[in-house]
Amino acid sequence: MKLTGNLLLGANEVPASAGTMKALNPATHQLIEPDFAFGGAVEVDRAAQLADAAFDHYSHTSLAERAALLERIADNLDVVAQPLAARAALETGLLEAQLLGEAAKAATQFRQFAEVVRRGRFLQVAIDPAQPERQPRPRMDHRLQSIALGPVAVFGASNFPISYSVAGGDTAAALAAGATVIVKAHNAHPGASEIQARAIRQAVQDSGLPEGVFSMVRGAGNAIGEALVDHPLIKAVTFTGSEQGGMALYRRAQQRPEPIPVFTEMASVNPxxxxxxxxxxxxxxxxxxxxxxxxxxxxxxxxxxxxxxxxxxxxxxxxxxxxxxxxxxxxxxxxxxxxxxxxxxxxxxxxxxxxxxxxxxxxxxxxxxxxxxxxxxxxxxxxxxxxxxxxxxxxxxxxxxxxxxxxxxxxxxxxxxxxxxxxxxxxxxxxxxxxxxxxxxxxxxxxxxxNAFAHPQEVSFASVHGGPFPASSDSRFTSVGMTSIERFLRPVCYQGFPDALLPEALRDSNPLGVPRSVEGR
Missing domain, CATH: 3.40.309.10 (Aldehyde Dehydrogenase; Chain A, domain 2)
Known part of the structure; x- marks a missing residue:
């Protein structure tokens, strides 16, 4: 597979504006072709504008359409699994057979989230019907569902170059929630990142979705990450890495005019x-x-x-x-x-x-x-x-x-x-x-x-990959497993709506057939 080294901003191939880099083979200490582009705040703004423009459309796609996107991504990852694993092995020194397993795990996660979307339980629908005869005051109809937070910035991890990187669980969960995604690729494996990004971008295009559903940026130093966290159109951030790096992003996000959640996975000795x-x-x-x-x-x-x-x-x-x-x-x-x-x-x-x-x-x-x-x-x-x-x-x-x-x-x-x-x-x-x-x-x-060890971990509905600080910045959430989708959701209540104006999941006929709580039952 030919690598261009370009940034992928929606459907656009964007060359370097802030220098280039080559990947390093840690086993031989030799640089690997080609040059990979660095961008900066301008490219982040362009990606964020595209993500914001795409959000309203993508977040309101049907559950079937969203699940189909996730499955297309999984299929595309299967197609590129061999060259992806080979390139990742060159860039990390990890075994190619192990990385083939990672590629399979990444595809599996997208398929698992497709099933989560189809079931619709993540919407957490609750209905309290109107009680017009209630005394001393009538009750209006109240209906609740969860919606996506907005465009999400995902920081790729260094240590698992596929399953926690561009096509990792954070990207899968955010897309499943209905969020648009900008990934900051990790500079430790730029070629592997590009292969994954192209697989996702192709699935977006084949699904007929707006180009801003997915973008990938890359940059030198901390500037591009800071630009992502600072951008007013970004509504949540995920990070896997050191305590120092994670907390720097977390503090920065809380100092914005509009603070946003930063979901970090940081230090742990797993006693x-x-x-x-x-x-x-x-x-x-x-x-x-x-x-x-x-x-x-x-x-x-x-x-x-x-x-x-x-x-x-x-x-x-x-x-x-x-x-x-x-x-x-x-x-x-x-x-x-x-x-x-x-x-x-x-x-x-x-x-x-x-x-x-x-x-x-x-x-x-x-x-x-x-x-x-x-x-x-x-x-x-x-x-x-x-x-x-x-x-x-x-x-x-x-x-x-x-x-x-x-x-x-x-x-x-x-x-x-x-x-x-x-x-x-x-x-x-x-x-x-x-x-x-x-x-x-x-x-x-x-x-x-x-009577087992912490590693490996299953990716399932009961998985928890998180914990009190400094394991993560918010112990209420997991970054692995099906419930990791909850990081990218917030509840909205629809009060007194006519049935025709309600989101499909909240209509009386329940056309999507999703699980719903009615009067707490």
Whole structure:
């Protein structure tokens, strides 16, 4: 597939106005053709104007039309899956087979959201019919449904170049809600981003929809992202990345004349707690599995299990030995970008400076951006006294925390900040401790896993990928799963309307056949 490197603003191919870049192959440290265009505030304004002009039409398309768009996007992603995975592998150093799985997951998400749209439950229709005879005051007819917020800016993630990027879940959920979308492509994988953007744009064109339903911009530094967040026509923002980057966008959005929601997915160490009986019976198995999951994506996964907490006692030594063995066998593999690689090395230094002791290392790095797997260890008292030990280190590192007893395990849990997920490994004899640990974890995470690890995660109606700060900026919402559509919706009440003027979902005949609450039933 030929790449032009242009910005894609609706149906328009727009060349560079603010310089160009080439993609970097992190495995070879070589630049890859072609040049990719950078834009700025002018291109953001052009995309936002197109998105706003398209919004009223697109947000009022029928559920069938919107679902058909999502399915066309999925079909187009299937067609380009092979070249997309190949290009993404060049730009990220990740395995092509893994990226083919990502491409399939992205297409699946669009099809899942098409089904969500067809069912119509996301509209959250509620009807309270008129009561003209009610005393002492008659009640007018009230009908409620959810509508899209407006044009949405989606910031592509670096670590999953397909399923959390241009054609990721944020784009799928926003389009499903009826929002128009402008994606800021991540500069770590510009070619993969262009392939995905063209697949989406072609689906928009084939559906006969306004061109402003979808655009993709790209820029150097922070300026283009700031222009997106500042633009008065943008009504919501999604971001996946570092706490520093996410909070900078969040604060900026709150300082606008019209503040808007910024839905961020940021830092998480996804703690794993091994309860005593499970440790005694399965310590080595759990330790090996923990490290295997930690090393996925060279440790560059938001759901990477990064901290394991276990009580000194039966099973601890086999657990530790299995972790050391698995880390020692891990090959050094290229990390996504020079910046991520540098931050990883800096994070390791901070853990060591806070008192964590390295106990195992994988194969040494042989290339400039290789990440060497590392296992560090610390006791519970030191962990409780050094807040730096609980910070995320994005890369192939894990921290084993050896606590003295159940009380110290609970204290460690209370010391943690908000998390995307937490896991408990337990047996029946551990249920008493698990019941004490559970409410602590409920207050600190959006997903609790028993006898498995945080990664991978299903994309389903019950999925939650979010949690208290700093895991996300709003713990009421998820960025993965079918209910992630709720981020892009707001309720509108229609009072006293004639039936012919009501949106279809609210009419007496319910022509769409959507689920509705009538008088609370």
């Amino acid at each position: 794993t707690f091994i309860l005593p009986q499970a440790l005694a019976e399965r310590g080595a198995q759990i330790g090996d599995g923990f490290v295997e999951r930690m090393l996925v994506n060279v440790g560059q996964a938001c759901l990477k299990p990064a901290i394991l907490i276990a009580i000194a006692g039966p099973g601890f030594d086999p657990l530790r030995a299995a972790m050391i063995n698995r880390v020692g066998m891990a090959p050094a593999r290229p990390m996504l970008t020079p910046g991520i690689h540098g931050s990883y090395l800096n994070g390791l230094d901070k853990l060591k400076g806070a008192g964590a002791t390295p106990v195992a290392e994988g194969s040494p790095a042989t290339a400039a951006l290789d990440g060497q797997a590392t296992l560090l260890e610390v006791d519970g008292q030191r962990f409780l006294s050094e807040t730096a030990l609980a910070q995320e280190v994005f890369g192939p590192a894990a921290l084993l925390v050896k606590v003295e007893d159940e009380a110290q395990m609970l204290a460690v849990a209370r010391a943690l900040r908000g998390q995307l997920s937490a896991a408990m490994h337990l047996e029946e004899e551990d249920l008493g401790l698990a019941r004490r640990l559970l409410p602590i974890l409920e207050r600190r995470t959006g997903r609790i896993v028993v």
